[in-house]
Amino acid sequence: MKKRVAAIITQYKLNSHADVIVSRLLGELGYEPQVEVVAMYVEQFTDRDLSRDLAAKHGVAICTTIEEAVAWGAPEQTIDGIVIIGEHGDYPWNEKQQHLYPRLRFMRETLAAMDRHGIRVPIFLDKHFSYDNEDARWIYEEVRTRGIPCMAGSSIPYTDYVPHFDRSFLQGGRTFFVVSHGGHESYGFHGMEVLQVLAEHRHGAETGVASVHSLAGDAMWQAMDRAEWPEALMMQALALEPELSGRHPRNECPDPALFVVTYKDGTKGYVAQLHKFATRWSFAVQDQTDASIAAYCNTGRERPYSHFTKLTQLIEEMVLYGTPPCPIERNLLTTYLINTAMESLYVGSPLSLEAWSVAYDPKK
Template identity: 50%
Template structure:
């Protein structure tokens, strides 16, 4: 038995068959029940009755909480857990370099800054991954869950480093990939110039990001593509309703969007004891986008947008509310397809844009004033064949 096979046998690796033969290293902040590591990495390890198309050959966990699942799952699946990111990326237990990296920097015990942003070490996780890949002399697809960083300087560095190395990159969350209910003709988005997304939760940054990412996934489909964002502003509590009374954001689109929720409590949100948060983006071409977030009025994301001629389209993102969270199965399939093909399903600029939207939004909320968005002077869109360009 050669050294690589001996190492694999020592780790108890089972003779599992995989559809593509692609091997991935997975870097996570923590792996516990219902964490993002659970619902993504768990599937890649064959949990949830899921048949993976890639093989996890190494794992790194930044934290190991009392309810950790990684050690037990890795032992049962025969996957080594390494003490450093560099070792996980180099994966010494396999005879050839890995084919992809999956970074899941969501959940864990990390500090929160004065703006209310959780300081996940996503930049560090990517930096150490890139350093290891540089040492190996390989370029492989990288997926990173949710937004790039709470710090916009770090986010720009991450984007620039990925571009510099010409690394295929996919990021973001599962929500923009859910089915719209009801379905509608996506061509309606080409002439849209105003969008409002309904979000929820008291976790302003974490769930606000989902709403802003949904917003960006819609806005980028307008005719001519993305032209950038000029400024971002945010309000909370009664200031949201006062701004509504002044006509500073479209109450009608909010009420339209709420019609897609079948079990919503009757009455205007203003009268239902909610403490709303509003994020607003002023796009460079004059278009406007909004995310209004309620404490517990809804439990899925929904939206309304206005197209040329004044017509309004409404839909709800059909995310699954309980385990097994089927929308994460779709995301996991997308990640696997991305690793296998090396082709991102959408531009990485969307992730930079949505990172900037939540970053500037939290800054505006903290400063209690609108902020300019120099990081978001970005143009990208679709070519005549329907593919994205950047």
């Protein structure tokens, strides 16, 4: 008998994260799942909703509360895993350009239901923990206290790099430059993930981040003119997109931003948000000898978005074996990074991350 999974979802429509993840778990999109989705809670139904038709097709219960989904089949046969997708849907924005998705509320209700029904199963939480660092820390502490295997983040860290390079080069990396695109928060989070997955391989593992500073518009380019950040590495990463050859984002990107991450050990990380210019996540890494490599994340650009296949496989493996694919501390740190970057963008000054220190060994 397959392991049984409950899905907690904000909105389920074509090409939403619920679609490209949960649809695979249902056996759609050419995917053969190792687990069985038995219950779904969907908070917002629209005229584009896919959940009800797919639930009817696959014999999945549509529940009216998160607790009902979490407790489906209990006490005789409890679920074996929970997938929480708080992405997409009609939710407000704050003054910092953050989308206020209810991931904290979803986690609170999920954990409360698990406690009431004596359930301890792995949880996947899509993307970053929360738009608020206090809330993110609460989620981290609560799953750790309960001993619950937890996986968060997105599909991007698990993509293949093109061209292939010797990963041992990253051990000596001192400057990491990521080119990203899309919304400053929504896709900037992916940029922070790419940065952290690279940077955590340096000698000494991850010892923490000292500060984050965000620059936008002309301020970004003026800082470039003052040689405050490595333009050459940005152009090296952009050169991996043939259609951008010889073009500079300064002249074409309407709303650029740069997130500058200063690590406690002196390592520097940069994420350039080049919306409506770049079209993929690419990066360049330089070591202490000024040698460098560049590559891009090989994501599927059309439906069914092949990079979500690997993510779905990793979710299933965690449900089956109880082992997340990376330390949860990476997910916590990338949450802190994007939240602090958005706040820095809002206040217009660098912000310390000393109070939100995260250190971890990526090999554990």
